[in-house]
Amino acid sequence: QVTLRESGPALVRPTQTLTLTCTFSGFSLTTSGMCVSWIRQPPGKALEWLALIAWDDDKYYTTSLKTRLTISQDTSKNQVVLTMTNVDPVDTATYYCARAREYSYGHGVDYWGQGTLVTVSS
């Protein structure tokens, strides 16, 4: 059974760095083709892909936030960490981690965590 769970602060001050952790089970990031992605959703708005880390440690970022994001993995703990620097109130959102798999035609997201709401406010 694949499960993912996000954890991190509920409130972050503007200009601070946000660190989120995804703890997963039911699959391994050392398995060929496995990936974990971060996706966010501002209140009442659409889903927005942020970053992806692959089984071979390849990393991909959305262009608009590339300079502020870092994704990393700790395979011994089955965790993926996302850091976002210099946060702003517009970064207020529910942040999801999700499993993805590499296929010949691209990455396919399938299982999602329940999400964690992060509010950026002074």
Next chain:
Amino acid sequence: SYELTQPSSVSVSPGQTARIICSGDVLAKKYVRWFQQKPGQAPVLVIYKDSERPSGIPERFSGSSSGTTVTLTISGAQVEDEADYYCYSATDNNLLFGGGTKLTVL
């Protein structure tokens, strides 16, 4: 950059067929997935590879593709199908979501 476009809302009566369209140039060469998201819940995969249905998803959910347009069809929509639906695709190093469609069944 690639974009996926969806109508903001679709409304049907229970038992009717609901169709949600997603369009984008990338869809001419990449598969699409559809996610269902109910209020306060995480998205759930309902269609992958344009028309494949994961186990546990009711048969009334189906998908089709034609050129740069893909369609999610819910045949005989139920009240419990009321949700936001997002199309999704992936280019080489980029993952894309559509803007989402709110399906109302009443």
